[in-house]
Amino acid sequence: MLKQERAAITRNQIVKGAAEMFDRAGYERASLAEIVDLSGITKGALYFHFKSKDDLASVVIEEQHAISMNAVQAILSSGAPALEQLAMLCYEMARQMIEDPIVRAGIRLTLEMSADGGPRKPYADWIVSCERVACAAIDEGDVVDTVVPAELGRFIVGAFTGVQLVSNVLTGRDDLYERIDQMLTLLLPGIMPPRRRHKIDRIRAARWTPPAAD
Amino acid sequence: MLKQERAAITRNQIVKGAAEMFDRAGYERASLAEIVDLSGITKGALYFHFKSKDDLASVVIEEQHAISMNAVQAILSSGAPALEQLAMLCYEMARQMIEDPIVRAGIRLTLEMSADGGPRKPYADWIVSCERVACAAIDEGDVVDTVVPAELGRFIVGAFTGVQLVSNVLTGRDDLYERIDQMLTLLLPGIMPPRRRHKIDRIRAARWTPPAAD
Incomplete structure (x- = not known):
């Protein structure tokens, strides 16, 4: 698998995990640590793709x-x-x-x-x-x-x-x-x-x- | 003025200050310190009348x-x-x-x-x-x-x-x-x-x- 494809899949996983978190808890109570858990990725991968919770919410x-x-x-x-x-x-x-x-x-x-x-x-x-x-x-x-x-x-x-x-x-x-x-x-x-x-x-x-x- | 009347006036001032704060900033970003400022009362008076931000929001x-x-x-x-x-x-x-x-x-x-x-x-x-x-x-x-x-x-x-x-x-x-x-x-x-x-x-x-x- 190409590196770009893997990156796209990871990004997608993060967005899905973030969506699940925001849907359940709303913006203020959503935590990046729980988004990492829900996405099944590493904290490093999250910060590679997204700068902040605000950035994730915008996406x-x-x-x-x-x-x-x-x-x-x-x-x-x-x-x-x-x-x-x-x-x-x-x-x-x-x-x-x-x-x-x-x-x-x-x-x-x-x-x-x-x-x-x-x-x-x-x-x-x-x-x-x-x-x-x-x-x-x-x-x-x-x-x-x-x-x-x-x-x-x-x-x-x-x-x-x-x-x-x-x-x-x-x-x-x-x-x-x-x-x-x-x-x-x-x-x-x-x-x-x-x-x-x-x-x-x-x-x-x-x-x-x-x-x-x- | 009776003690009860003064208490009612103070409570009213707090509710007004809290309303102003919640209207402007929403629940999560509302701060009790700013509500104290807006109400022109003391922090002690606020806690005499209300247990928490949640309590104020309910009122x-x-x-x-x-x-x-x-x-x-x-x-x-x-x-x-x-x-x-x-x-x-x-x-x-x-x-x-x-x-x-x-x-x-x-x-x-x-x-x-x-x-x-x-x-x-x-x-x-x-x-x-x-x-x-x-x-x-x-x-x-x-x-x-x-x-x-x-x-x-x-x-x-x-x-x-x-x-x-x-x-x-x-x-x-x-x-x-x-x-x-x-x-x-x-x-x-x-x-x-x-x-x-x-x-x-x-x-x-x-x-x-x-x-x-x-």
């Missing part, structure tokens, strides 16, 4: 954001009707939080930092994506043209953020899919023209499946 | 919850139509976060702890109140009876939580009132029967005014 947030944005891009170029894309986005973000420890850790770190007013980029990127979907849904005639795409995009991101937060507090995200379905059921009739509302059940059932890993 | 959260729930009770017994009460609840929670440092600190502490899955009570109490308002709105014919009150109550609390969180991250809550208006504008048409939708502007404009302090 976890970046990887989570990359994972999430890859799915967003794939859904936005799926060719599905825009409102189905919106449902896919919500369900896929929920699935990632439930199933992927790096995503869960990134979301927790972002949430912890949000009390201090940052980082803005994850929210801003996601709002822009939802705004694009809202524009497309208006073009397709599935959303009434009195809805302002930027306002709908912002509201979807805010509502989703809070719905998953409350689901996490009250049920450890056990009821997250159900709560997203209720969000769509309550929201869609108000933004769709009456003649398109027969599509609501189809939109609620729309899911995007990530391509199988090699 | 700030309790006071915030009491302030918020007092307003909720007043709004729920205001006699206003239920959907106007719902708008009043959202705007009053927003106003408290913007204007009251104890509320802001309590919300920040609750948010920080929510990553660890607790405390549940503030969310649960608020959901029950919103569910009661949703029931009343259905009884009054302003919300269609296919809406499940528990689901609407839960969604309102989730959506509000996230809308205020994203507003805080992106604008320091500068656009919070505007974002609440957009939430109501997007949500109301979908839950109201067509013959009642002429009331939407009136509902959006509904505000509750706290009684003036003595």
Whole structure:
């Protein structure tokens, strides 16, 4: 195995261990010593790849954001009707939080930092994506043209953020899919023209499946 | 002045100083020494009233919850139509976060702890109140009876939580009132029967005014 490949594998192990730690304990209580244990690497290897806990947290947030944005891009170029894309986005973000420890850790770190007013980029990127979907849904005639795409995009991101937060507090995200379905059921009739509302059940059932890993 | 009165005033000063500290720095970075400075009291006085930082944080959260729930009770017994009460609840929670440092600190502490899955009570109490308002709105014919009150109550609390969180991250809550208006504008048409939708502007404009302090 090439030296670079080994280094990449080690780095990956560290990021996974760090994600597990941040997900479980949060930033303040996470300890580098425990991350070393969880990763099954040496302290020297950790400091070879990362300068500090802060550095590790930034990498976890970046990887989570990359994972999430890859799915967003794939859904936005799926060719599905825009409102189905919106449902896919919500369900896929929920699935990632439930199933992927790096995503869960990134979301927790972002949430912890949000009390201090940052980082803005994850929210801003996601709002822009939802705004694009809202524009497309208006073009397709599935959303009434009195809805302002930027306002709908912002509201979807805010509502989703809070719905998953409350689901996490009250049920450890056990009821997250159900709560997203209720969000769509309550929201869609108000933004769709009456003649398109027969599509609501189809939109609620729309899911995007990530391509199988090699 | 009676000894008890002086003690109550001192305790109040400490809680205010602690709220200022927690609001600015969060739980982990808050220091008891700085809380002593901010409160203008002695370290001895602080330890006479509170055992620990944890104890202080619990008291700030309790006071915030009491302030918020007092307003909720007043709004729920205001006699206003239920959907106007719902708008009043959202705007009053927003106003408290913007204007009251104890509320802001309590919300920040609750948010920080929510990553660890607790405390549940503030969310649960608020959901029950919103569910009661949703029931009343259905009884009054302003919300269609296919809406499940528990689901609407839960969604309102989730959506509000996230809308205020994203507003805080992106604008320091500068656009919070505007974002609440957009939430109501997007949500109301979908839950109201067509013959009642002429009331939407009136509902959006509904505000509750706290009684003036003595």
